[in-house]
Every structure is written in structure tokens, then in C-alpha cells.
Amino acid sequence: MEKNFLEVDKLQTAFQTDKGEVISVEEVSFQLRPGETIGIVGESGCGKSVTSLSLMRLLGHSGVIKKGSITFNGRDLTKATEAEMRSIRGNEISMIFQEPMTSLNPVFTVGNQMLELINLHMKLPAKEARAYAVEMLTKVGIPRASEIIDEYPHKLSGGMRQRVMIAMALSCKPKLLIADEPTTALDVTIQAQILELMKKLRDESNTAIMIISHDLGVIAEMADKVIVMYAGQVVEEADVFTLFDDPKHPYTKGLMDSIPHLEHDSDQRLFSIPGTVPTIHNMPKGCRFHTRCQYATEKCAHEKPPLLPIQPESDHRVRCWLQQDDPHRAPIQPRTEVIA
């Protein structure tokens, strides 16, 4: 088994706002091996996109990594200089985004935008660079690649643009591809095409993928292991089969029960999590989910639950007092967090 090339440890990211500093990602830890896919699932504002932008250190003027480390190939990215980060972005870690329609610059041709990246990191002679760009476009299934390369993005459909984004992102053979809701804006048939393509390319190149999605279906199709985030915290993590077969956190369960499945009977009433996602300025005390949790106790309202393995040495971790107060459970060793 190959070694982890990425270890994120207790990452905390904060933003400066008019109303003072807000912590938008509280504590995220995970590891990745080459060729592995991690899925991050959660609703809007849970901090899943901020986590990915933290890895790229693209948090803008107001965002800052407050705590924790991101060890990538032995280097701590939280301490890397801006120049070092620039040589990593697009080269060793690359990214594709939710909106293929707006992620490409409308005033430059597809080729211009691809060659910009290839020239920046690969330093190929002009002719070879262009041939390589055409090769990449062909690889992601773009027909007439040698013509499309001179087109402007608006001539392409959403699915084609996302293919261009993928071709660009994989040009420099990155170790990690971050895909932030890569298919949310696409139709299901195109989504299926893009997911298939990502799987194929992952298997060919052994690139690790971090896929961020609100869609449990997409996560179930793609991921090897899954992190469930809620209100800036990881509430549960496990390998994909364990998570879907045996979700422990009431939020994970609620999320799974609230999606209408194709195999469900439609007479069955959908489970719905009451209330709304808390805003970043208005985080509940104690467990952040307790305001919407049907099992919440007095303790949940006052004390923050830690993220702990359900069994010692288990990779299935959950942030919930219900799990930890279960008398049948073996005593547990705090691993990732000290109780606040």
C-alpha cells in the first residue's frame, strides 16, 4: 500500500468580516494516498469549499489558516511562501469548479488558457506545448480537439467546458485534483459522463481526487472515503461503504433519509431535518447540530462533542455524544481532539 502524500491535521480557517473574525472551518483532518478519492459532503456553508481553498491557499485577503498543518510531500503548505505555492498550484494540486460556464475566461481561447498553464509549469517549446494541449483535450473526450483549441469558451456546452477544465487541471499530472461540486451545474446525463471520465483518468494516472459535493449520489459513485461536514466541523468520517451502510451521526442519517431515492416508494414520507443550517455568525453552543437534532440532550446543548473513533483503532469517527455515551462501547482513546 502506498504512503500518504497528503496529511491535513486539525486545519482551522478563519475569515475577517465586518462583524469580526469568524471561523469557517473549525477542525478538519484527513490523509490521502495516491489514486485515492476522498469525498467531502455537506450543505451550503458547512465549510467544504473553504477546506479545499485552504489546501490551495487561495483564501483571498480576508481568509487565513489559523491552526493546523497541511503536509504535502513532506512540506507544510501552511508555511510555504507564496512563490512556492504558485509552483504547486496547477502543477501538483489542481482544481476544477462548480460553474464550468464561468470558470473559463470568456475573452481568451481554450488554447490560450491551456497553454498559459502548460508554459508556466512545463516549459515546453511552443509547438510541442500546443500538440500536448490538443492531446489532453482529446484525452478528455473533446471531438475535433485541434479545432476546439482555437475556440472561445462560449462556443462550448457546459459539459464540454468542464472537460476543458479537467484537461487543463490534469495537464501537469498533478498528485491531487480538487473537484469542487464539478457536476452540480450539469445535467444528469452530462454528470454521468464527467464522473466516468474522472474515474477513468484517476485510474490511468493514479491522481488522488478530493471531490466536494452536496449530492450523496455523486459521493457514493466516486469516493473511497468520506468526510461529512456540518457548520464548519467534521461530524463523521468513514470509508464509503461503512458510511452509507452504517451512518452514526444523526445529521448523516438525516441527510441520507431526506433524499428521495429512486427505489423508494413515493407514498413513504420523506424524512426532513427540521430548521435551517446555522449561519456563521450564529453558531449554536455545544454540539452545533443540537438545534436540529431529534435526539439532542441537555449535554448536547452545552458541551462540544469531540470527533472520536467508534471503536478503538477504527477509521470510522463521529462527533456525537450519543455515540460516546453508549455503554456498550469499548473505552475510547481521544485521537484527534481534546474536549473543549
Added chain:
Amino acid sequence: MSLIKSDERTPLLEVQNLKKYFPIKKGIISRTVGQVKAVDGLNLTIYEGETISLVGESGCGKSTTGRAIVQLDPQTEGKVIFKGKELSTLSSMELRKIRTDLQIIFQDPYSSLNPRKRIGDLLAEPLLAHKLTDKSEVSRKVDDILEIVGLSKFHKSRYPHEFSGGQRQRIGIARALILQPKLIVCDEPVSALDVSIQAQVLNLLKDLQKEFQLTYLFIAHGLGVVKYISDRIAVMYLGKIVELAKTEDIFKNPRHPYTQALLHAYPIPNPHLRSRERIVMEGDVPSPANPPKGCSFHARCPLAQDICRSQAPALQGDEHTVACHFPLG
């Protein structure tokens, strides 16, 4: 047996040969050189109390159909008959009257609510516009409707931006509901919402339907959502219905290859099924400005034969209709 059943139902709205074309203009004097055929000959009967869904990929004409039915964007050709009256022949006075029975809910509740108006005023607006009630009655009705959709009286003095996405959609529903309509066109009402909120809104729509005997025309692209809410489903492709059947028939026994491909493409939230056999459809939807000859699906269809390239198939069947030369099953 099924035929008798369908005769018992009363049609609430009938769409006959609906066409909506958008002209393409070109040249020195802006001549019309072509048409985008957004909806191209659509027939649909909606029965009282049912939920019928239109599904299909973006650009298939499902939203255009919805907007034509409520006469927001009247059709180029064809008829929309509501309670025996053909809408395009009505005077604007009569149309206004009938609009109380025909309401629409949009995908993005935020952009369809005037940001400078309080919720109370927004909800009272349709009542006042239709001169239905006096002031105290308007206020009482607004209170009632807020409670029905799961909001409170004190929300009346708030502005739209103070609400979350799910709450705004509740306001959108309240506004459509306040005139006690017969038919509500729901145009992707939950697509912009978080998963946990989607379920709340879908449950609300179901409850309201029972309570007020509503009929829904539900427009969506998410198959799971459609399955949960609908009695019947019409699958659209390039401005036409390619398959129309009861919900379970569509899911258990899809007869059009496109319907099957849609079902196959839908990601199932069960990792054990990830290596299931499935057909991934190649290519994009063709442009509705230049639809393929014959069956419009033939270019992406794994089963296409010569006849598919030359002749457009007609919708056939009684309860389960399909437009395909070689239907499945």
C-alpha cells in the same frame, strides 16, 4: 380497466399541439432566418388533483411549457384549455380572473421576490391586485397563509433578504397559494435548496396538495425528487414529450431509450451499486435551433436504425405512451 379509470378523472387543463418558437434574427434589416423550437407540438392533459411532472435536460423546453401554460410567455401556436376555456382567446380581464386559479412557483425564490417589500406586503399584493378582500381580511389571510407554509405572523414585517433559501421558497409557495388556485406550476422549486431543506419543501408541497386539493405541474431535472412527488411523469427531449406514463411505470419499465439513459445516469446514493451495469449516453443535447431529422434522439440513441434517422416517431399507447420506433420492454 385503466381506460375506464382515466375517463373518470376530470381534465383540469389541456394542452393541444403547443408550440413556442423564438426567432433568430440576422442581416442588415434583421430578417428572421430561423426558429429556436423550444417547444414543438406538445400535447398534455392534466387531471384534477394529480401531480404531473415534466423532466428532461436543460433546454428541453420544460420551463417554456410551464410559462406558456400560465400565459407568462404565451405560445406561438396551439391551445391551452383551462376549465373549458381556451386561454389565448380570453380578454385581458378574463385572463386576470382565471389567473387566480393558475399560479407559478419559481426556482430562485430570491430573485422572484421584490427585495424592497416586506413579506406581509408581498403576500397581500396578489389579493389586492385581484380586489378580493378588504383590509382586515387581507391581513387575516396573510397570517393564515404564513402559518400554513410553516412561517409565523412576525415574519410579515421582514424583508426577503432576512430569510434563508428554504424560507424564501416557503414565501414563494405562500404567495402562489394565497389566491387559492386550482393549478400550481412548480418550476424547479427545490433545485436551489440544500438537501435537508429540499425534503421540507417537498413534504410541504405534498401536504398542501392534500389539504387544498391542488393540482401540480412539477418541472424538475432531479429524478429522485420527481419520483417522490409525481403521479405521472412526462419525459421531454428537444421540445417534445418522448414518454408519458405513471411514475412507477416510468421507473420500473421505461420504454424510451432516452428515459432509460436518464435513469442510468442518475447517481445512486449507494456505493455497493457503483459498478452496476449502465449505459452512459454520449454527446450533448443537439441545438433546438437545428434539431436532427427523424427522431430527435437518434444521434445519441444506442438502438437507432435507419428509420429513426428519417421518420419522427409519434406518441403511441394509452396509459403508457412512448414516441419511439423500437420501444424497450
Added chain:
Amino acid sequence: MFQYIVRRLLIAIPVLFGVTVFSFFIVNLAPGNPVEMFVNPDTTQADIELKKEALGLNDPIYVQYVRWLGNLVQGDFGYSFSTYEPVLNMVSSRIGPTLLLMGTALFVAYLIAIPIGVLSATKQYSWLDYLSTSVSFLGISIPHFFLGLGFIYIFAVQMHSLPTGGMNTLGSEGGFSDTFKHLIMPAMVLAAGIAGRMVRYVRSSMLDILGQDYLRTARSKGLREFFVINKHGFRNALIPIITVIGIDVSVLIGGAVVTEQIFQWPGLGQLTIQSIGSRDYPTLMAINFLAAIAVLSSNLLADIFYSVADPRIKYD
């Protein structure tokens, strides 16, 4: 594209026709007439009538207009009522200085305003942003004549470093550096308003662009922030700015009239004031006509550049 240009040119014909009708009647409605400007105590009423007859001023106004238009179509702008020179000669000798002044003003204004606007947007709410937005507000709101007189007082009267007016020092041979010295103040006055407006346009246009997804894509490729802003950002911010350039030309024409008068710059603006004073209808009409052409063609050019800058826009 070609079709589009042809269509725009065809539309320009009725517009130009309308402009000439409108300005001809406005000019003629002004009280007084050219002959009265020559009247001195010895002029008899008969002389005046004779003169009026000779200039065709006794004909009904529409007859005068049709005559003027007929000549124009043949390329004849007529003769000046005050100097009896061909209008074409008078106007063409003034075009050069005006173009020099307007071109310099436009060039300087953009050269200063665009980088400031970009910086101001990328460093929003910094002291630099506050400074540039307040200074640009001053540039927009100070009238030309006030700024012009202020400049003359400071640079010419107090500091004696720049000439008060004209294009060349009287009696000198002129030459580049002499003309340049004379050009500085009027060009600055004219540039101030344009630059002020431009800073604000560039700033707000750039602010719209800064939140766009494709800038995040550019950053995620590992590009330097300098290229992210100036290549990916500015190229897009330019698109709405181009439309403003078309408007700026008409602002410039209006500004040139006042500025040239203040600085005695021998251009079309100054000629305009002189012609109004002497009710020199043919000259005024020629200038109006030229101005209309300038405004129409600069707007057309702006629209053409617009489609060059934005590949999504295709005219046909």
C-alpha cells in the same frame, strides 16, 4: 460584421440629416443676423438690404436650408459670412490643433486613469482607493473654465513657467517644444474631467470582475497575481469601458469649445465661439456637421472595438 457596419452607416445618414435640419433652424433662430455685425454708423439701410440679398438671407429659411444642403452634397460648405474665405479652408486649418489637443487630453487621461482605477479596485477601501475616488470626483465636478483660470493663475501668472495661451510664442518659429509648452495646460484641463470619470468607470468595472470565477481559475493555475489582475481581469473590465470611450468624444468636443477659448488655442472650439459671435452661419453649420460625424463615428468605432474585445459579441 461587415453587414453590421453597413447597417450602422445607413442609419447614420438620416441621423446626420436630422442633425443638420435641427442645427440649421436653431442657428437661424438666434437673434441678430450676420449683416448687423458689420453695421457701423455710416452704413445705410439700403446697404444692409443689399448685403442681405447678396447673402440670400431674405429667402424663407427652408429655401436657405435646401440651398445649403444642395451645396453640401456637392462637397461645398460655402463661404464664411465674416471673412469671405471658403469655410472648408477655415475649418481644415483648425482641425489639426483641435485633434492635437483632444488626442493629447484623451491619451493622458487614459494613461493616468486606467492604472489608478485598476489599483483602486484591487485595493478597495485602502487610503489609495479613498484618495483616488475623491480626486477623481474633483476632476469630474470642477468646471473647465474654473480649472483653466486656476491653472493660468498658478502656472503662468505666479510661477511664470508656462505660457498663458496660444499655440506658439508670438514671433518665434514655433517647433515641437514650444507647442508642447503651450499644450500642457489646456490638455490637462480637458483631461481632468475625462480622467475623473474614467477612474470611476475602471474601478467599478474592475470590482465587478474581481469576484469572477475565472480569476479563481487563473489563481489556481499558479499564475502571479499581477497576471491574474492585468491579463485575466483587465481584459474583461475593458469591455464596458470601451463604450465610455464613445461618450468621451462628445464630452471632449463640448469641453474643447470652452478650453480653447480660455487658452486662445487656435482650434475648432475657438472658431465656434468666433462664428457664434459674428453669426457666421455657414461656418457654424460646418462645425456642427463635423462634430456630429465625429460623435457618430466614434460611437461606431467603440461598438466595433467592443466586439473585438469580447468574442461573445458578434454583430450580424
